Amino acid sequence: MRRYLLPSILAVALVATGIWGYYQFNERNDYHTYLDLQFQRQFYDLIGHVENAQVDLAKAMVSGSTKDITKYLNDTVFQAYMAQDKLTQLPLNHPAIRKIERFLNQLGDYSTAMVNKSLEGILLDEEELNTLTELHSYINLLSQDLIELQQDVASGGINFGDLRREGNRDLGRLNDRMEKFNLITFEERVQDYPELIYDGPFSDHLKNIKPKLKGKEITEAQAIEVVQNTFKEENVRDIEVVGKIENTPISGYYLRGTRNGDNGQEISVAVSQIGGKIIWYLNPRTIGESRLGRKEAMEKAQKFLEDKGYKDMIPTYTSNYEGMSIINFAYEQEDVIVYTDLIKVKVALDNGEIIGLETEGFLINNHERDIEEPQVSEEAARERLNSGIEIENTRLAMIPTPGKKEVLCYEFKVRFGEDRYLIYIDANEGEQRKVLLLVEQEDGTLTM
Structure with missing residues (x-):
C-alpha cells in the first residue's frame, strides 16, 4: 500500500502545480491585457488632443476678432499640454518621442505668448502669423503620423502592455515600424521650423542655457540607488536603467521600476547625470473618484517636497483635471519669490498620492542669489x-x-x-x- 502512496502524492502535487501555474499564467495575461488597454486609451487620447490643437490653431489663424484669437490660442495651449502629458505616459523610448515632446511644449508656450500679446491689445504681426501657419502645418503632419502609427501597431498585433518588459521583441518590432513611418521623418522635418523667440520657459533662445546644477557625474548603478533612496517610502522596486536622456539642458538616466501596493504599477523616473538629482517622476496609474480638495492636495504636495529635501518652496498656482491636481511651487529666498526656480507636483485626488514630479526648472536655475535692496520703494x-x-x-x-x-x-x-x-x-x-x-x-x- 505504501509503495502507491508516494506516487499518488506526487501526482496530486503535480496537478496542483499545474493548476497554480495555469492560474498565474492567466493572471499575467490579464494584467498585460489591462496594461495594453490603458496604453491604447492613452494613445487614443494623445491623437485626440493633437487633432484638437490643430483645429483650435486653425480657428485662431482665420479669426478676425482679438477676443476669438485669444480664446482659440488658449484652447491650443491646453490641448498641446494635454497631448504632451499623454505622450509621456506611453511606454515608448525612442529619440523621436523626445523631439515631439519638445515640439508640443513649444507650441503651447508660443501660443501662450501670442495670447498675452493679444490681451495687451497688440495685433499679431505678419512674421508671427507665418510662424503660427508653419506650426499648424507641423501639427497637421504629426496628427497624420500618429494615426498611421496607431493603425500599423494595431494591425501588427503589438501589445502595448508587453512593451514594459526589457528586451521584449515587440519593442524592437515597434521601433522598426517607427523607423518606417513619418514619426521619424517628423523629427527631421521639425528641425526646419523657425526659431521661436518669445518669453517662455521653452523658448529657443534659452535652449543653450547652462544649468546651475553642480556635483559629480554618477553611474547607472548610482542612479538606481538615487531612485531607491528617494522613493523608499513609495516602495519602488525592480528599478532598471532603460536609456539615457540627451540633447536637453540636463542630461540624465531614464529608469523604470514597479511600485508595491499598486498591483505592480510601473513608474518611470529621470535622474540627472551630474549631481544625481530627480528630474521627473511619473506614476501613470488609474485614478479613482476624487475625494480631496485643493487645500488638502496642496498640503500633501508641500509635505512631499519637504520630505524629499526641497526646502523654502512656496505653492503658487494650481490646476485640476482628470482627477489630479498639478501644483506649481516656486523657491523663496529672503522673502522674495523666485519664479524661475519652479517645481511641479502632481497629486492624485482619490487618495492624495504623489503621482508626478518635475524639477527641471529648479535644477536649471536654483542658486543663492545676491538680492539687493530695491531702489524704488x-x-x-x-x-x-x-x-x-x-x-x-x-x-x-x-x-x-x-x-x-x-x-x-x-x-x-x-x-x-x-x-x-x-x-x-x-x-x-x-x-x-x-x-x-x-x-x-x-x-x-x-x-x-
Missing part, C-alpha cells in the same frame, strides 16, 4: 498703477526676462472690475515689466 511703485484698481496683495518677486536675466519686481495682485491681475513693477527702475490676467476656474487658476 513700494509706495513709489504703487503710484505707477492705475488709480482705478484695488490692490489685494503685494510682495517682492524675481521674474525672468527674454534675455536669460532676472529682474526684481513688486508683484501686485489687483482687482479691476470682476477680474484679477498680477502686475509687476521693476523694483529698481520703476517700469512696468509684465501684466498677467488671472483666470480663476473651478479646476484651478491660470495666468495669461
